[in-house]
Amino acid sequence: MSYDLKREEEVKEYTENLGIEYRFGCFKEKKPEVCHLLADYLEAIKKDYKKAAKVYKSNCDDYNYPKSCLKYGNYALMGRGRDSIDQNEALKYFEKGCELNEPVSCLHAGVLLTATGPATKVQRDVPKGYNYLKKSCDQNDDKACHYLAGMYLAGVPKNPKDYNPHNPEKNVNIDFLIKPDMKQAFQFAKKGCELGNIYACANIGIIGGSGLDDPNLFENPVERDVNTPYGKPSDVLLEGFIKGVPCVLLARHGRKHQYQPSDINYRANIWALKQVGCTHILATTATGSLIHQYQPGDLVVLDDFIDRTWGRACTFFDRTEGGPRGVCHLPMRPAFCEKARQALLAAAREHGHICHETGTAVTIQGPRFSSRAESLMHRSWGGHVVNMTTVPEVVLAKEAGLSYAAVALVTDYDCWRENEQSVSVSEVLQMFARNIKKAIDVIVGAVQILAAEEDYTYLDIHKELVASAVMLKE
Ligand SMILES: CSC[C@H]1O[C@H](OP(=O)(O)O)[C@H](O)[C@@H]1O
Numbered sequence: 074m075s076y077d078l079k080r081e082e083e084v085k086e087y088t089e090n091l092g093i094e095y096r097f098g099c100f101k102e103k104k105p106e107v108c109h110l111l112a113d114y115l116e117a118i119k120k121d122y123k124k125a126a127k128v129y130k131s132n133c134d135d136y137n138y139p140k141s142c143l144k145y146g147n148y149a150l151m152g153r154g155r156d157s158i159d160q161n162e163a164l165k166y167f168e169k170g171c172e173l174n175e176p177v178s179c180l181h182a183g184v185l186l187t188a189t190g191p192a193t194k195v196q197r198d199v200p201k202g203y204n205y206l207k208k209s210c211d212q213n214d215d216k217a218c219h220y221l222a223g224m225y226l227a228g229v230p231k232n233p234k235d236y237n238p239h240n241p242e243k244n245v246n247i248d249f250l251i252k253p254d255m256k257q258a259f260q261f262a263k264k265g266c267e268l269g270n271i272y273a274c275a276n277i278g279i280i281g282g283s284g285l286d287d288p289n290l291f292e293n294p295v296e297r298d299v300n301t302p303y304g305k306p307s308d309v310l311l312e313g314f315i316k317g318v319p320c321v322l323l324a325r326h327g328r329k330h331q332y333q334p335s336d337i338n339y340r341a342n343i344w345a346l347k348q349v350g351c352t353h354i355l356a357t358t359a360t361g362s363l364i365h366q367y368q369p370g371d372l373v374v375l376d377d378f379i380d381r382t383w384g385r386a387c388t389f390f391d392r393t394e395g396g397p398r399g400v401c402h403l404p405m406r407p408a409f410c411e412k413a414r415q416a417l418l419a420a421a422r423e424h425g426h427i428c429h430e431t432g433t434a435v436t437i438q439g440p441r442f443s444s445r446a447e448s449l450m451h452r453s454w455g456g457h458v459v460n461m462t463t464v465p466e467v468v469l470a471k472e473a474g475l476s477y478a479a480v481a482l483v484t485d486y487d488c489w490r491e492n493e494q495s496v497s498v499s500e501v502l503q504m505f506a507r508n509i510k511k512a513i514d515v516i517v518g519a520v521q522i523l524a525a526e527e528d529y530t531y532l533d534i535h536k537e538l539v540a541s542a543v544m545l546k547e
């Protein structure tokens with residue numbers, strides 16, 4: 074029989090019949106999956122939580138139906154369909170659901186057994202709770218993986234009262250049931266992220282340029298030696314957390330600054346960061362100023378570039394084995410991700426650093442600096458700063474569908490000003506060293522801002538743009 078669900082009477086008749094069918098399947102045919110549907114029906118259509126609770130409970134007790142155990146556990150936790158809240162009763166049902174391999178039950182059992190605080194009525198049992206959480210994460214529950222990452226990140230103290238959440242250095246001598254372990258934390262966060270939990274992701278790649286080749290951004294970083302279809306990146310990746318956000322650090326020129334700008338494997342650098350799960354890249358770059366107003370020591374959040382490089386591999390779409398297929402004609406306006414740019418700017422402002430909102434970088438081939446005539450020409454073209462690395466890095470990050478932005482530190486006035494010495498390496502490095510704190514403040518602040526963002530749709534837009542730019546003739 075078919076129903077016209079636009080007509081009220083027919084909707085009523087349909088739902089009544091549904092109830093009859095479910096009752097029959099549950100009580101007469103004794104089918105646990107139908108009993109669960111009946112309880113859902115009582116809950117959602119009839120809003121009869123007492124009856125729903127009864128059906129979930131008996132379907133768990135008598136038929137061992139895992140989803141009903143989870144549901145009844147939730148009812149006990151919320152006091153729904155019952156006279157009161159009972160965390161221990163909830164735990165009993167979550168544990169049973171977990172033993173029946175229901176991953177969300179494992180998550181809830183694990184959280185109840187490991188949680189602390191005045192509202193907790195369950196006897197804390199961290200090893201047992203850990204096993205439940207691990208089982209849940211192994212069964213691909215993203216929240217359990219994220220929760221485990223948090224446990225390893227901060228460590229789980231034997232006595233929560235000993236723990237100082239505001240001053241982690243004070244915790245080094247306390248007893249831990251689970252010791253802080255960045256490697257484990259990162260692995261769980263990464264899995265949570267791969268399973269689609271954006272809070273576990275916010276995997277931000279940081280490319281440190283000249284002067285920031287080997288910064289001490291993480292406690293206990295984990296080194297990862299990776300390879301890509303395009304070869305090796307400039308150095309190992311350093312994985313760790315910045316204030317709880319999983320990040321990956323890469324030295325653009327290598328940690329010993331062993332690669333000059335045109336020898337950097339930009340493709341491998343970007344691919345490697347994407348490969349380990351980065352959704353964003355924040356980069357630093359030391360730059361010469363091409364205008365009076367941008368003074369040495371200032372920061373500039375780049376918003377455009379002029380490409381004066383040659384011979385650098387500047388696309389992933391070149392039929393490399395393991396790389397993408399097709400021909401990619403990517404629009405370059407805007408060149409940088411506006412969200413990431415705004416995060417850098419906001420972080421600079423928060424710290425009170427002078428930071429220019431926009432800037433066009435002229436990227437020269439190097440390794441030599443510009444001649445005076447070139448410098449004057451770059452000025453006349455509308456360039457604001459000059460460096461040697463933004464191209465093709467920004468282009469490749471965009472092709473990879475990543476959110477990329479760069480903060481430039483002005484280190485010199487290049488060589489266009491009358492009666493002034495030309496730029497030199499020592500000037501660049503000295504200036505960067507004097508201002509390194511600014512660059513670090515901005516990166517660390519932007520990481521926090523980007524990770525707190527709840528709407529990640531802009532990342533989909535980056536990916537869609539790439540997809541729409543590819544001509545596939547295969
Ligand atoms: C060390 S002077 C020139 C060098 O500095 C800049 O490096 P990075 O962009 O990696 O910070 C500039 O682009 C040149 O590569």
Ligand SMILES: Nc1ncnc2[nH]cnc12
Nearest residue numbers: 359360361459460487496
């Ligand atoms: N003047 C300059 N030209 C090119 N790259 C630079 N990096 C820092 N200063 C620079």
